[in-house]
Amino acid sequence: MGVSRFPWHHMISHVKTTRLPVFITIHNLTRQRFVHKASFQVLLARGSNVVANEQLQNFPLSLYETAMEKLSSLITRQRRGEKPPVANKLEKMVMYLKILGLEEGINKLNIIHVAGTKGKGSTCIFCEAILRECGFRTGVFTSPHLIDVRERFRIEGIDITQDKFIQYFWDCWNQLEENATELLPMPPLFQFLTILAFKIFVSEQVDVAIIEVGLGGKEDSTNVIKEPTVCGITSLGMDHTEILGDTLGQIASHKAGIFKPRVPAFTVPQPPEAMDVILEKAKELMVPLEVTEPIDCKQMKGLKLRLSGDHQLYNAALAVSLSRCWLQRTGNWERIFQNNFQDSNLPDEFIRGLSTAHFSGRAQIVYDSSPNSNCSEIMSKNCGGELIFYLDGAHSPESMEACAQWFSNAVKGYDVPSHSSFGVQTAQKSSENGHILHESKALGQFEKSFRRILLFNCLDVRNPHILLPRLVNTCASSGIHFSRALFVPSMSKYNKVTSGASIISSDLHGIDLSWQFNLQRIWEKTILGREMTTSLEKDFRIDSKEILPPHEFLYDNASNGLHSIARSAVIPSLPLTIKWLRDCVKEHPSTRLQVLVTGSLHLVGDVLKLLKR
Numbered sequence: 001m002g003v004s005r006f007p008w009h010h011m012i013s014h015v016k017t018t019r020l021p022v023f024i025t026i027h028n029l030t031r032q033r034f035v036h037k038a039s040f041q042v043l044l045a046r047g048s049n050v051v052a053n054e055q056l057q058n059f060p061l062s063l064y065e066t067a068m069e070k071l072s073s074l075i076t077r078q079r080r081g082e083k084p085p086v087a088n089k090l091e092k093m094v095m096y097l098k099i100l101g102l103e104e105g106i107n108k109l110n111i112i113h114v115a116g117t118k119g120k121g122s123t124c125i126f127c128e129a130i131l132r133e134c135g136f137r138t139g140v141f142t143s144p145h146l147i148d149v150r151e152r153f154r155i156e157g158i159d160i161t162q163d164k165f166i167q168y169f170w171d172c173w174n175q176l177e178e179n180a181t182e183l184l185p186m187p188p189l190f191q192f193l194t195i196l197a198f199k200i201f202v203s204e205q206v207d208v209a210i211i212e213v214g215l216g217g218k219e220d221s222t223n224v225i226k227e228p229t230v231c232g233i234t235s236l237g238m239d240h241t242e243i244l245g246d247t248l249g250q251i252a253s254h255k256a257g258i259f260k261p262r263v264p265a266f267t268v269p270q271p272p273e274a275m276d277v278i279l280e281k282a283k284e285l286m287v288p289l290e291v292t293e294p295i296d297c298k299q300m301k302g303l304k305l306r307l308s309g310d311h312q313l314y315n316a317a318l319a320v321s322l323s324r325c326w327l328q329r330t331g332n333w334e335r336i337f338q339n340n341f342q343d344s345n346l347p348d349e350f351i352r353g354l355s356t357a358h359f360s361g362r363a364q365i366v367y368d369s370s371p372n373s374n375c376s377e378i379m380s381k382n383c384g385g386e387l388i389f390y391l392d393g394a395h396s397p398e399s400m401e402a403c404a405q406w407f408s409n410a411v412k413g414y415d416v417p418s419h420s421s422f423g424v425q426t427a428q429k430s431s432e433n434g435h436i437l438h439e440s441k442a443l444g445q446f447e448k449s450f451r452r453i454l455l456f457n458c459l460d461v462r463n464p465h466i467l468l469p470r471l472v473n474t475c476a477s478s479g480i481h482f483s484r485a486l487f488v489p490s491m492s493k494y495n496k497v498t499s500g501a502s503i504i505s506s507d508l509h510g511i512d513l514s515w516q517f518n519l520q521r522i523w524e525k526t527i528l529g530r531e532m533t534t535s536l537e538k539d540f541r542i543d544s545k546e547i548l549p550p551h552e553f554l555y556d557n558a559s560n561g562l563h564s565i566a567r568s569a570v571i572p573s574l575p576l577t578i579k580w581l582r583d584c585v586k587e588h589p590s591t592r593l594q595v596l597v598t599g600s601l602h603l604v605g606d607v608l609k610l611l612k613r
């Protein structure tokens with residue numbers, strides 16, 4: 001078993017001879033390389049905003065894109081995952097806020113502060129939806145963003161507008177730059193974004209500011225908040241261990257670092273090692289702490305959470321407690337509900353919020369129809385095969401398990417025919433985009449076979465030796481197996497902050513795929529149960545002459561060929577991968593491709609960006 005340099009052109013006679021770049025696959029028996037020349041231009045012509053690097057030069061930048069350049073310049077040079085050398089970070093934050101005259105404004109904000117390993121963003125979005133339903137003007141600061149940096153700053157449930165962003169951004173930027181000294185240089189990226197969030201929420205006079213911690217808690221730049229209205233700690237697990245410590249206790253101690261004297265706090269059930277630390281910290285600061293049990297579906301009066309996955313029941317329950325406490329402490333609960341509600345009953349406003357709150361890239365299902373397709377009916381039988389993306393930005397062991405569980409249930413649910421075998425399509429169309437839909441509903445159940453494909457990447461600070469087996473095993477325990485896996489580098493670069501309008505570079509030169517080969521090796525080992533004997537990337541060379549797999553790579557039945565078919569591939573470009581998947585389904589109308597995209601929110605964001613175009 002070893003590296004495949006597979007003679008696709010011998011095997012498949014009808015592969016079209018469009019010229020496309022690099023492809024490498026693992027193959028069990030053969031060791032020959034297939035080189036299939038392709039013109040990248042063919043792809044570019046069809047691929048809308050995807051352009052080659054040479055074309056990027058002399059592109060005039062808008063005020064907004066210039067702001068992105070400025071933000072990118074704040075990215076510190078230390079490697080991701082290394083502990084930043086900032087002892088007095090919070091002191092500096094206070095000085096920046098002083099320069100901007102924001103201290104008093106922040107003290108007047110009614111803040112919900114949320115820390116945790118997983119579910120922070122979702123919890124914030126649930127709080128937002130609930131409090132908006134109760135009639136309040138909300139501001140939410142979350143991280144990271146998927147497509148556009150403005151997603152991090154939401155006012156009344158939507159991303160801040162470009163105009164407002166530009167106004168607040170340059171206001172902060174110019175004042176900080178004018179006052180920068182050697183001792184107080186421009187802040188690193190996340191500190192700047194946090195400052196900007198406060199600037200926005202104070203200026204926009206929000207009733208409630210819902211603030212997600214960036215990393216940890218105690219030393220996080222959001223921890224300049226002196227007196228939040230209420231604090232929350234979501235599910236704890238092992239992540240960022242290089243910074244927070246490698247025991248749950250140490251991690252919990254960072255997260256509980258957001259507690260403030262006597263300010264009420266809520267958390268979800270935690271492993272004892274973490275809970276002990278949280279309880280101790282709460283006691284020390286005389287924090288009234290409550291542990292919230294997951295939402296019971298009966299409380300929802302027949303409605304469902306829009307964010308799927310059992311883990312969201314915990315996030316939703318935490319958001320209910322946080323919102324209720326916020327309403328009580330700001331004197332609004334009695335005014336709105338006249339104390340009519342028992343603890344177990346949820347007000348209708350809460351139920352409406354929970355059932356409508358949506359957050360991209362978290363257990364999101366996108367039914368794709370290629371923009372080139374002539375079909376108006378998205379899932380029409382004549383349209384070619386179906387391509388369904390299941391997107392979830394899980395990147396820690398616990399969230400990978402949550403993601404695998406959700407995916408397994410989602411694809412299984414899909415395969416159970418609904419009452420009418422040609423169930424009416426009730427999926428909801430995104431308004432800005434005709435071919436992106438959310439929510440799995442009873443779609444036409446044609447007699448189709450299906451293929452489950454994994455599209456994966458993760459940061460090199462994560463541990464794929466844990467993530468990939470956790471994913472495979474959790475799915476397998478539900479009877480769900482992947483027929484192929486694709487390992488593809490993300491397009492987003494960590495030295496660049498981009499916007500939704502940013503041009504996607506498709507330059508393959510200088511791209512380093514050694515991490516993707518590493519992932520592929522771990523994948524193969526997980527599936528086969530033993531180490532591969534050959535080095536995968538030894539013969540790999542990126543130049544525009546190399547190729548994508550032929551479509552048959554996805555469709556040939558491994559069981560027929562007794563291990564003679566490749567099971568995984570490294571593809572150097574995400575735009576090419578999406579285009580290739582779309583082409584595959586067009587040629588195979590009778591097969592449904594269910595593609596799980598996970599391992600990194602950056603990858604998920606990039607895929608969403610490409611699907612929108």
Ligand SMILES: Nc1ncnc2c1ncn2[C@@H]1O[C@H](COP(=O)(O)OP(=O)(O)OP(=O)(O)O)[C@@H](O)[C@H]1O
Pocket residue numbers: 116117118119120121122123143144212234235311312314315361362363392393394395398399400402403601
């Ligand atoms: N309570 C939970 N338990 C386990 N996994 C979860 C939970 N909530 C969310 N996840 C997983 O974590 C992913 C990210 O969710 P979310 O954005 O809400 O969390 P976050 O804490 O803000 O993450 P990040 O560390 O990326 O900021 C989800 O896509 C899902 O896979």
Ligand SMILES: [Mg+2]
Pocket residue numbers: 117239
């Ligand atoms: Mg995180």
Ligand SMILES: [Mg+2]
Pocket residue numbers: 120121142143144212
């Ligand atoms: Mg987050």
